[in-house]
Every structure is written in structure tokens, then in C-alpha cells.
Amino acid sequence: MTVEPDTYRPRRSVLYMPSSNERALEKAKTLPVDALILDLEDAVAPDAKEQARENAFAAARSGDYGRRELTIRVNGLGSQWHDADLAAAAAAGPDAIVVPKVGSADEVRVLVAAMEAAGAPARTRLWAMVETPVAVLHAEEIARASSRLACLVLGTNDLYKELGATFAPGRAAIATSLQLALLGARAAGVAVLDGVFNDVSDAEGFLAEARQARELGFDGKTLIHPAQVGPANQVFAPDPGQVDDARAVIVAFEEAQAQGRGVATLHGRLIENLHVDTARKVLATAEAIAALS
Missing domain, CATH: 3.20.20.60 (Phosphoenolpyruvate-binding domains)
Structure with missing residues (x-):
């Protein structure tokens, strides 16, 4: 099976x-x-x-x-x-x-x-x-x-x-x-x-x-x-600060892509695909936990 x-x-x-x-x-x-x-x-x-x-x-x-x-x-x-x-x-x-x-x-x-x-x-x-x-x-x-x-x-x-x-x-x-x-x-x-x-x-x-x-x-x-x-x-849950940061990471990366750049910076940090993947996982985790309420 x-x-x-x-x-x-x-x-x-x-x-x-x-x-x-x-x-x-x-x-x-x-x-x-x-x-x-x-x-x-x-x-x-x-x-x-x-x-x-x-x-x-x-x-x-x-x-x-x-x-x-x-x-x-x-x-x-x-x-x-x-x-x-x-x-x-x-x-x-x-x-x-x-x-x-x-x-x-x-x-x-x-x-x-x-x-x-x-x-x-x-x-x-x-x-x-x-x-x-x-x-x-x-x-x-x-x-x-x-x-x-x-x-x-x-x-x-x-x-x-x-x-x-x-x-x-x-x-x-x-x-x-x-x-x-x-x-x-x-x-x-x-x-x-x-x-x-x-x-x-x-x-x-x-x-x-x-x-x-x-x-x-x-x-x-x-x-x-x-x-x-x-x-x-x-x-084991993302705290509100982590959730806010994850959203900011995704926004920064999408804006960089729209400008033809493959990487972004956020508050001095380099943002690449791997950081976006992690951010999306944080948001998915937070959303799944919120759905339990």
C-alpha cells in the first residue's frame, strides 16, 4: 500500500x-x-x-x-x-x-x-x-x-x-x-x-x-x-517576533526578485532562498498552530 x-x-x-x-x-x-x-x-x-x-x-x-x-x-x-x-x-x-x-x-x-x-x-x-x-x-x-x-x-x-x-x-x-x-x-x-x-x-x-x-x-x-x-x-511554537521576521524576510526577498536581484538584505542580513524556505516553514507552523484554536 x-x-x-x-x-x-x-x-x-x-x-x-x-x-x-x-x-x-x-x-x-x-x-x-x-x-x-x-x-x-x-x-x-x-x-x-x-x-x-x-x-x-x-x-x-x-x-x-x-x-x-x-x-x-x-x-x-x-x-x-x-x-x-x-x-x-x-x-x-x-x-x-x-x-x-x-x-x-x-x-x-x-x-x-x-x-x-x-x-x-x-x-x-x-x-x-x-x-x-x-x-x-x-x-x-x-x-x-x-x-x-x-x-x-x-x-x-x-x-x-x-x-x-x-x-x-x-x-x-x-x-x-x-x-x-x-x-x-x-x-x-x-x-x-x-x-x-x-x-x-x-x-x-x-x-x-x-x-x-x-x-x-x-x-x-x-x-x-x-x-x-x-x-x-x-x-516549540514560533513567537510573535519570529513570525514578524519571517514575513519581513519573504517580503524583502520578493522585492529583490522583482528588481532582478537574486539576494536581498534585511536589517543588514543577507537573505537567500534558504532563508526564505525557513521563513515559510515558520509561517506554516504558526498557521497550523493557530488552526488548532
Whole structure:
């Protein structure tokens, strides 16, 4: 099956919600979050897996989550719950199915084949979690493996564990991994999301990490608490000054072209095609975010 390329949609804030918690699923309907990951994996105890699967299926079929991108994270390949999770998620037809610990392009192809065999509609994309050294080193191959794959999601907690690294502000221990995954996603033309920040009481620490991810080029951040939604939305959105500057860049370049010049200047800055492309992306991002209101 050929899947059409995604149009841009904001994924500034992507919140994990345990599907075993019905109150949490209900609360999610009111949150100003761009996307939800209804979790069947880490956040769900083994004896609650089946109920969580039923809850996620019902939520995805309900139509009650409005403009929020709705995804379901299944248990990983090889686990005792994976096949049933994937079949139920495919039948529910969410915006995407999120799969943990995807390690190769071959695994992507296996997952896509299973989704299609289970009747997943074309609109249901695959999000692959990059959580191991092997996955990081093959991020581009994973991202290019299928047109159904729309996003790479960093699993930073698992990366720290697999690397034997220790967390510290600034994330120097996983900086290379973040950048390699980002490079792989961008080379393949898919979205990429940063991992979670674990200390929900450390608002300043969260902001610093979100700003780092934004500066690196990530599309957004995965979250573990509703209190992180607002700050993530702000960090990963263009501010009014950036929007005004983007408009000015486009106007300056168009005026230069009308005068037969291939470059322009704006407040002493040289403006070329690449700057115009960036400006148009800023405006498209701002317009897509405004459309969510």
C-alpha cells in the first residue's frame, strides 16, 4: 500500500496516557495537547493489559478527542501482548500506532505488513521508537523503511540504560544519540520527537531540556504529565517576533526578485532562498498552530 506524504501538523506536546486509567483518558479530552499516546506498554501493569487494550480501542473509535492526534502505543515485538495489541490498534484506526524498541528497517516492514493484514486504514501511520544504540545507528534506515512511517520517537530513558550513562542537565551523555536520530529523521523527511523529562516537579529543568530539543531541531517533546503541556506548546511554537521576521524576510526577498536581484538584505542580513524556505516553514507552523484554536 502506498501512503501519501503527511501534511504538516503540530506535534509540540505529545502526552503519554496510561490506557488502564479511565479517568486519565477522560481528562485527556480537555487538555490543550497536540497529540496523545494511549499507552499499553510501560505505564500498564501486566494484569491490566487487556482492559487497557479495550479502553484504547474504545477511545480511538469514539471521536471524542477533537483535533488532537490520537495514537496507541502497543507492547513491543516479541512480547506476549504485541500481536493482540497491534490487531486491536489497527482495527481501531487511530492516527498512528506507536511501537517501542524498533531496531531495524526489517522490523518496520514486518510491523507495516502486520498493520495492513489487520486492516489498518491508510490514515493510520506508524511511529517507531528509537531507544537502543542499534536503533540510533540505523535511524535513517528505519525512517526510510516505509511510507507509512511518519515519526521517530526518542526513548531517552532506555537510551541512558542501554548506554550505561548517567543523566545530568544538558544531556551530554546522549547528545550524539539525539543528533543521529534527528539526522536520520530529517534525511528521510519524517517527524522526530524528543524523549520525556522525568521530574515533573522541576519546571525549570523541563523548560531547559525542551529548549535544547527545540534548538537541535526536534518537532516536539513527549510528556508524562499534563503540567508539561503548556510549556512544551510555548517552546516549540514560533513567537510573535519570529513570525514578524519571517514575513519581513519573504517580503524583502520578493522585492529583490522583482528588481532582478537574486539576494536581498534585511536589517543588514543577507537573505537567500534558504532563508526564505525557513521563513515559510515558520509561517506554516504558526498557521497550523493557530488552526488548532
